[in-house]
Amino acid sequence: MKIRGVWLPNTDCLVLTSRQRIAQAMNFLAETGFNVVFPVVWSKGFTVYPSQVMRELFGVEIDPRYKGRDPLAELTIEADRVGIAVIPWFEYGFASSYNQNGGHLLAKKPDWAARDRNGNLLKKNNFEWMNAFHPEVQDFLLSLILEVVKNYDIAGIQGDDRLPALPSEGGYDSLTVWRYQQEFNCHPPHNCKHRSWLHWRADLLTDFLARIYGEVKAINPTLLVSMAPSIYDWGWQEYLQDTKAWLDKGLVDIIHPQLYRRDFNSYKYLVDKLVIEQFSSEQIQRLAPGILMNIGSSYRISPEYLLQAIGYNRSRGISGEVFFFYEGLRSDRDALAKVLRNGPYAEICSPYN
Template sequence: MAIRGVWITSTDSQVLHSRQNIAEAMAFLAQTGFNVVFPDVWNKGFTLYPSQIMRSLFDIEINPQYQDRDPLAEIIVEARRVGIKVIPWFEYGFASSYNANGGTILAKKPEWVARDINGNLLKKNGFEWMNALDPQVQEFMLSLVLEVVQNYDIDGIQGDDRLPALPCEGGYDSNTVERYRQTFNCHPPQNPKERQWLQWRADILTNFLARLYQEVKAINPNLIVSMSPNIYDWGLKEYLQDSQAWLERGLVDIIHPQIYRRDFASYKQVVDRVTQQFNREQLAKLSPGILIKLGSYRINAEHLRQAIAYNRSCGIQGEVFFFYEGLREDNDALGKVLRSLPYTDYSTQPASDLNRGIQGLLRFLRNRF
């Protein structure tokens, strides 16, 4: 299907604060032409649904902010009411905390810690990490994903730039070092980006994704496995995300590389590079992630129109926006932009009409800007 999606976050957002907010948000999205939501279900070491796994391991069933509620169940009901699909998003992936020294998880499970070359807790851009290369940590992460798959009427699951991922500076814990030594008869190099060391760790994460994909499909073959990695090959070099291998091995059903650029020229440049990396079959799975809001930044209307039109001109049939609140600022300004296209028509028109509409929009944009 053509993805017209949006991420629902638990940070800088009011959507998950009440059932009423959720219902209102789903109605707004349906009216604006969206057909998929990616709600956050794993954030800062807490689930956003009641988890028996978290209760048994950490005695914390759900993020305390949502005690006595189940935001995921509420989203599913309200999204279904208006014909929107739900793909839960495991936002934090293998990150345990943000500027919290490992948080609840690593306080209880210090053996799960990821370490840098100096033996310190692995931290990058404020995020502290579990060791994504460790079999026990992988088992834990997989168990959370399968818990959601088994217990909720969902349409798929989603990983991102932290699932599966690990900052390239990690992997220097004693167990991983020993595994590497047994494989290559030498210790890992001090340079975390040395080619063999980098690829060996990336392959471990790719194999984890293969297992996740297989186990999700074993429960329900119709579920979508969606991934939103960093852009290749930056994501490989910095976070061990070999998304090219994921595609070649058929481990993703749809992929949303995070093309988070703040001007159209930069966005176009990355789209051109990404589409050259994909073959025709892979291109059908591509729905780029577009940044519409972060902190004080919000995409302007012209950039938004240009990005969507350029996607269609490249054969890209959908996108996912980060994140919902950006659509609602200034009296729904960006939502009104999408309705004016109208956004939903991009995927429901016959191909000939669609192509004419795209060309017309591109001419309009060239003439105006």
């Protein structure tokens, strides 16, 4: 698939704050040669669309910033107008909050909290986590995904390094411990990186992805199940993401490993590692790596690196990529967008070619 994609977050990005900005952004992306946009729809414990699921469970149907609007509906209309596919991105996945001690989700549902081996709320890199193994939590995430699938004109759905995922320090809640004891007649290893313990928990998340894949396809078999996980096998050890199993079991249609490196040689090394060690020749057709375009004001990819990365992707049989994130295209009077428009994205391209 020839994916020319870009992530559209609601942190450090104002596109979703008005219908006018959404329309302008879609015009800009189409003119630049993009064919897919991945807009955030689940972030910081809130949806970016009016959600009946959230209203019934938590009494808040949409992120307060968008009250009275439906940014996802607006975006699907504007993207369709210019021929861009929309794949909603469930950014936070099983994370409940960021430096909010679980936020409003775990305040309302404390038994949904993930726990580390000391019994504390699971926290990693300032994100607090729900228990990804809890049946109610899984049902909740799946219900959000299916709500979007049923109600919006979209091309697919996307998980990332937090869906399906859980920091490997987790899994020590009473429910998961009981489940492990029933199967093995012993307590889980104290060492959270014990290989059999990693495998057992990662397999539970793979099972959940299989459930997502099956239920999305049951509603519409043409929808794409897209994932943007951490790099294998670092992501397996740190976040229980067994992306090799996902590919081997056919649970992803397109995959965007986050190859977020700040120089070309480091990026090239990761591409080679994927192509040689993880992806079969058939699976490479599903691969469109995630490329780091910018981080706030602290980093922006150089035009030279940008062109090198795309060129190297093509040389390895990789026909697309996704950029994190939109605002990097607009910096310095759209400098990077012009590089793409006048170079590798000059010809119009459908993602389904």
